[in-house]
Amino acid sequence: SEDFPHIKADQCLFLTLPSGNVKQITLKPDTKIPLGKFGTFKANALIGQPFGLTYQILNNSGDIKPVRNTALEDIESTEANNREIFDSKDAQKLTHEDIEKMKREFPDEADEESIIKKIIESHSSFEKKTEWSKAKYVQRKKKKFSKEFTPMRPTLYSVAEYFFERNPEKIGFLRVDTLAQILNFANVHAEARYLVVDDTQGLLISAVAERMGGYGQIMGIHDGLSSNYDVLRYHNFSKRVLDTISTLPWTMVDKDEPTSDGWVEFTEEEFEALTDREKINYTRRRKTVKRIEAARAILNEGGFDGLIVASQYLPMSILDRLLPFVAGSRPVVIYNINKEVLIDAFLHMRSSNEYVGVQMTESWLRRYQVLPGRTHPEMTTSAGGGYILSAYRTFDTPNPHLEASKS
Amino acid sequence: SEDFPHIKADQCLFLTLPSGNVKQITLKPDTKIPLGKFGTFKANALIGQPFGLTYQILNNSGDIKPVRNTALEDIESTEANNREIFDSKDAQKLTHEDIEKMKREFPDEADEESIIKKIIESHSSFEKKTEWSKAKYVQRKKKKFSKEFTPMRPTLYSVAEYFFERNPEKIGFLRVDTLAQILNFANVHAEARYLVVDDTQGLLISAVAERMGGYGQIMGIHDGLSSNYDVLRYHNFSKRVLDTISTLPWTMVDKDEPTSDGWVEFTEEEFEALTDREKINYTRRRKTVKRIEAARAILNEGGFDGLIVASQYLPMSILDRLLPFVAGSRPVVIYNINKEVLIDAFLHMRSSNEYVGVQMTESWLRRYQVLPGRTHPEMTTSAGGGYILSAYRTFDTPNPHLEASKS
């Protein structure tokens, strides 16, 4: 019952390149996919294949073959050290021009392995290096010349990582560990209904959708005339999943707001009397109105199983409008990169009887290099994962004993 | 030329106890020092000894002998695991009463080693435990019954750690790594003059004094009528070091403030005419006035080599008064546990031409357990080391070329 175990035509796909960079592509059948200086490959060669294998581009026609993934290597330390070596560029006798020439003259030989071997042979003090710096040197050169790539499955994790690395501002600086915490604080699961305010261009609502797997309902409240959930398309969700998402602009949250002021439903006769162009316009308009009416019906049903927010708007202004739609004992979870933005709401919730279990948390994440004998935390890291304000919605039920004693 | 390599009479001393707790004592000669449930020992037995050795209390007379420090042990893992063991208290057949009885009946036997051995013998499932949990168990019991202690040299580091563990509020939550950073940001060294605002009860001024080693001048500006630098006495500073410290209350920073409104210097005849009691009062008063006059002369000389602040007062109100006393290119370093307190001053300094190199930093510290085979970060840690606002004082010198073109 898997959505799709293997790579599909027309899907959105991430490719990990030798540099460690990730490239996002759409796999159009019968096309060639360009990877910049790494060459191009035939899209069809990937369709139906599993994710995660590493492929090498074989030739200019774009044929590819799977290669072994680079495993870790245990580097033995040797007697050599860096004492007598100034690692200047002069030590390398082969110039960039030499290498390009080599590629032109001996196209068959000019694969990654041979080029790197040649480079090493021409490095005057390579043998004097320690194993550690040799390994580093080979890796540096490999990155420069290999023509390998690895197609990766777009998932909650890989999509979040992709945007955080590439354009953190677009997603409100929402780091993947923080996103993961939001989903747990909010107890997101299948067969439930969630109210989501997502100003992260769809990263948050995509994550909620993935965790619901097409079971239940998501109501997205957005600014602007229509929602901007660009990140959704990276997930390759099935229609079944996408159909669980409804959206409304902020103006439509107010029960007294008309869905459409100028809209009148035509009778069949009236419709038939229209010109063709008017018919098209009417039909389009009618579809929009019906979509909004259906969404408003879902919202006004209320009793949502959670309110999940990652927004540029002050939390209090959101809570004032949306808390009434949340069922009792359900989580309210609000993310912001800036603690200061959450403080007013935190103080309000702490002193209010409409919330219990109120907490404001900061997430902390550290990644390590785990090469054998060379384990250490990454030398640079993202500074902050932002803050989550979370609580459970409660009711300030009056004391019936007191009511009784009054009467 | 060391201050004191060994333990001195009447000095302030830290004792590390088997529980890991630290006790602070003053080593009065010819007394017995009580260590609570660990017993008492003769002060004289420590005088003249080096710091850092571990001693065991031998008997009720308070005799002590040095013992080997516990070294690390490499615990081999065994085949046993915790599968079949519920580590309930019932597994331990020896009660607290049994142990106390043992101590009374066989005082010679009742040393740490024998008691722990007995406890282990009476533990029904001890042999079934893994080496790891055995080691943990023995250590837990050792902590409870050993009569060992280790005298520690009071240093900038150990004093700061002692107060941070015991009473962080007293020292403004100033953690030792942050204190260390303050000293470096401020380029504290011998043969210089520093202006210090210390509301950490002397922790900061002590650290500055230790780093100056009695060479140079320290001017402490304090609130209240007299300074409260309690932490100073823990350092056992020599008179030479203490003499480099002068203090003034905030009121005396203003050049127009009279040192003493009612004070008139008597002539010799006038002095001789006083009663004995009046003479004592006059002499005491005169000493105070002279001390304040001398301190004001030092302050008003200006040109200090740094302004170092750890205070409850808003930084801007301090800078307004004290910046004029700081020489050009010298560091201004302000600590606070709360970032919010520093923000106004940070923004002011960033936009002012009187400072360059303005930065606000947070310190981060992590301690590890490094037992062989069991290396990991400490499971609980202090949450925050506070913030340091630092900059170099500059002059907004006008452009002489412009001046020239004007004339």
Next chain:
Amino acid sequence: MSFRKYKRYVEEGDVVAIHMGRDTLKAVTVVKDEIQSNKLGSFPHNDWIGREYGSKVYSKKGSFVYLLHPTPELWTLMLPHRTQILYLADISFISAYLELKPGSRMIESGTGSASFSHSIARTIAPTGHLFSFEYHEERANLARQEFKDHGLDDLITLTHRDVCKDGFGLSDTVNAVFLDLPAPWEAVESAKKAFKQHRTGKICTFSPCIEQVSKTVAALNEHKFVDITMFECLIRNQEVYSVKKLTVDHAIQNIRHMDARRKENKAKAKRSIDEVNEEEPVPVSVSPVDEDDIPDMTISRTRLEMKGHTSYLTFATFLPVEAGTAPAATE
């Protein structure tokens, strides 16, 4: 009642999370005519039945508790500890990295106190399945009963077994494996067999010590797992305080006040000797700073003590078997 599906109103037989003020929670099964007694007072269960979750209910004395719907997150905070447990920071990050979602099939070992198990079951429902292994018999039995009581037993298969010795006994079955074992490297080989062989899968091991990580990395590498990496994650609780905006002006006013009081006390002492007139109160000419006149500022910072470490999370990817068998791959 179930941990994986919300309901609106409290019914008999429900497990309810009683919230008794900040950070105090207790799991109580609702039984007609029973009374829940705690430090706050006595609360008759009959008052709860039919109430909406989230309601305040009162004792006779007027003290109150809130009735919360159980969730895996609340369960983590109130479960009976049989072992050290996983908390939200690790649980959520591992769940994301292992790509858990409805339909996932997963192995966890050991079950322990089943903090993570509840969270997994909730996330992979309604179509996924968790294979949970516990080598401690009594713990296994307790967890099995809990899963039943919490309506999760159709999602979880719990086996009492020493997986390091006897393996998982599964092949071509799961997408994800989580190992919280003293020697996770001993279970890597069997875990490899358990993965669905035609697609990628993710494995995570949870170890407090770095030496365990090194051994695990070596085993994962030997068994051709790729993208081996390691993380730590933590959550820091933030508190908000109010502090006074004290300035040096306040310091100066207080010094002037102390100085005036000292002088006036001295004058009074003198007068007392001269005139024996101690009754008269001496007015102090400079008043101290009135705390209420000083404006506040809101500050927030981490609680003084925080969790510094739980465990290292080592992750790796299982590669589909095609990688090895494809003839093109053998160079």
Next chain:
Amino acid sequence: MSFRKYKRYVEEGDVVAIHMGRDTLKAVTVVKDEIQSNKLGSFPHNDWIGREYGSKVYSKKGSFVYLLHPTPELWTLMLPHRTQILYLADISFISAYLELKPGSRMIESGTGSASFSHSIARTIAPTGHLFSFEYHEERANLARQEFKDHGLDDLITLTHRDVCKDGFGLSDTVNAVFLDLPAPWEAVESAKKAFKQHRTGKICTFSPCIEQVSKTVAALNEHKFVDITMFECLIRNQEVYSVKKLTVDHAIQNIRHMDARRKENKAKAKRSIDEVNEEEPVPVSVSPVDEDDIPDMTISRTRLEMKGHTSYLTFATFLPVEAGTAPAATE
């Protein structure tokens, strides 16, 4: 001019730290009639001589730099990198843990780019001494010249030597030892001899990888060092920003504006077709939110990227030799 003693005014021969705007520093030796040219313009040294440190000096074009007095902290930010260097967080913590102060006698190996050496010399002056060892000959020569130029040569003895092979050649001399070596465990035995034998001393090793820490801990333990512990320390730079206090009301007003504009554009398009009157501007009945009307809030947070790790700092205490020889100690 010296890095260990401040002076008030710039003189010929001084090394001056030229501050050219945020985070840009350059060390320049003041030479009569020379001109310092940088991206900001040309600055004649003659303008600097006699100026108070901290002054602004101008180029002909009116751009300016500040003349800062050199300090070990500024030197760390502008020194020529011959190796990876230590920065303030590690330097300050190690200095505190090793109890450095005027009079301390210390070993460091290797000298490297001498970032830490400058800081040590400043802290232990005027009566202390630093024994610095560097195994790379060219680096040793460059550092030796720097110490001379910076007035620190009487405080530092620099030796070109492979201490792991040949030891330090010191006995009963120092209070503190710092090892920044690929294999610090090889130098522990010789370091032990170098400590003053009658009192406690402190040792620190600086290693990026955890496996190096394990080997070092084993060596320290074998050589009877005590209180073996390990730390990491980092500094996180904070930035302050201004953000708008946006509320949902602003969102709603903007939606109403967009909606009105859309409707009016449609009406206009219709009118254009009907009346061909495109010139007339269409007023939009609802105006968008004016950014300037929205109040600001000040927020501060860590810069987006920060240093995540430098090295592990392993510390231990050397115990005075009395411990071993005292007859009472042998049980």
